[in-house]
Amino acid sequence: MAATFELTILTPEREFYRAQAEAVTVKVHDGFMTILANHAPMIASVDIEVLKIKDENGQWREAFSSEGFIEVRRDGVFLFTQTCEWPEEIDARRAEEALQRAQEKLRQQRSMVEYQNSKMQIARAMERLKVSKIHK
Amino acid sequence: MSSVNEIKHRISAVSQTKKITAAMEMVSSNRMRKVMSHIEYNSTYFQYIRSAMDQLLSTTEEFEHPYLPGHSGTKRTYLVISGDKGLCGSYNSNVVKFAKAELLAHPGSSLITLGNNAEEFFRREGMTPDMTMFGIVQDPTMKSARRIMREIMNLYDTRLTDEVYVIYTSFFGQTKNQPVTLRLLPLELADTPEKTDYNYSNAMEYFPDARTVFDQIVPQYILGLMFDVMVQAYAGEHFARMNAMRSSTDNANDMLKSLQIQYNMARQSAITNEIAEITGANEVLKER
Numbered sequence: 392m393a394a395t396f397e398l399t400i401l402t403p404e405r406e407f408y409r410a411q412a413e414a415v416t417v418k419v420h421d422g423f424m425t426i427l428a429n430h431a432p433m434i435a436s437v438d439i440e441v442l443k444i445k446d447e448n449g450q451w452r453e454a455f456s457s458e459g460f461i462e463v464r465r466d467g468v469f470l471f472t473q474t475c476e477w478p479e480e481i482d483a484r485r486a487e488e489a490l491q492r493a494q495e496k497l498r499q500q501r502s503m504v505e506y507q508n509s510k511m512q513i514a515r516a517m518e519r520l521k522v523s524k525i526h527k
Numbered sequence: 528m529s530s531v532n533e534i535k536h537r538i539s540a541v542s543q544t545k546k547i548t549a550a551m552e553m554v555s556s557n558r559m560r561k562v563m564s565h566i567e568y569n570s571t572y573f574q575y576i577r578s579a580m581d582q583l584l585s586t587t588e589e590f591e592h593p594y595l596p597g598h599s600g601t602k603r604t605y606l607v608i609s610g611d612k613g614l615c616g617s618y619n620s621n622v623v624k625f626a627k628a629e630l631l632a633h634p635g636s637s638l639i640t641l642g643n644n645a646e647e648f649f650r651r652e653g654m655t656p657d658m659t660m661f662g663i664v665q666d667p668t669m670k671s672a673r674r675i676m677r678e679i680m681n682l683y684d685t686r687l688t689d690e691v692y693v694i695y696t697s698f699f700g701q702t703k704n705q706p707v708t709l710r711l712l713p714l715e716l717a718d719t720p721e722k723t724d725y726n727y728s729n730a731m732e733y734f735p736d737a738r739t740v741f742d743q744i745v746p747q748y749i750l751g752l753m754f755d756v757m758v759q760a761y762a763g764e765h766f767a768r769m770n771a772m773r774s775s776t777d778n779a780n781d782m783l784k785s786l787q788i789q790y791n792m793a794r795q796s797a798i799t800n801e802i803a804e805i806t807g808a809n810e811v812l813k814e815r
Contacts, residue, residue, distance in 0.1 A: 403569040403754050421737055435734035436743030460743050504681045
């Protein structure tokens, strides 16, 4: 059996995951990064992504995660994101609607803040849809 | 002495009101309990972010960042959080009075209000808010916290403001249920993080680099802080309303008790009167 480490995923609203894991894959600014046990201490910023966790039984699980950062420490790996959802928790129709709404808003392009907001909304909606489709 | 019917009417009115206040008390205590569960997770989340940030600042060489203290300018922005509705004791008036004093002490500051009560108050005072956001205090969610965070960071990034403060009602510690001021930006760090001796066992690798990571952490930090503040204000509002409603329910009970006595007395005297009339009439009839 492969070596495991303790993975904790926290959001401001809940503790999403706290268990032993073999590996976790996150999206960093230039691609994907997989962290295994005994990784050197590191902090990396992560993008809105499809998060992959290999649990202690060697099973890969996928989840939606929004932007945040990951901290690798000697005593475990911590991922902090604004929201994190399992595929079964994602409402595909709602994500689809959100995507359309955001795209419509982007077309109207008013201020810089709104532009950034719509961009983020689109990214979030698209990743959510990706996760929910993988699951079907 | 008022008539029996009049008192009866008052009794029914007071008991109706009592039903409403009792229901409002229940609702507020439920809402408070519901929102309290967020506080716990958020504070752990927040502590981790805080420690990651402190560590980043203490292990990397000095770097200048617009979000760190030490840049020029004193244009302040105040974000005032009040309730949308009244009927919660002195909750609203405390926080707006505190905010007003703060604003008068720093003339030329911008004002952002969350909650109808604060907005109306400042309009009446002739200090029209520069920005208001509706429907947020009713429903403290990550989504609305994110919206506020974006607005604030945008104001700060475009240098329309140099310092951002939030005035809200604290729910914890010694300042429980008192209005407090908290600085959001530039970041308020627990003293300047002491430069610990460079310790290789604590050495962190930053990917892609410390600055990018810091750029990513700051919004998270502010978001966590904002969410915490919103949740505390919400819990505080409902706590105040719960207490106000409890005391009005108690008052209604006292009132009902004294009304009941009055009613009994009025009824008694009405009956006595009637008997006196009947016996009087009887006497007259007998004499005939």
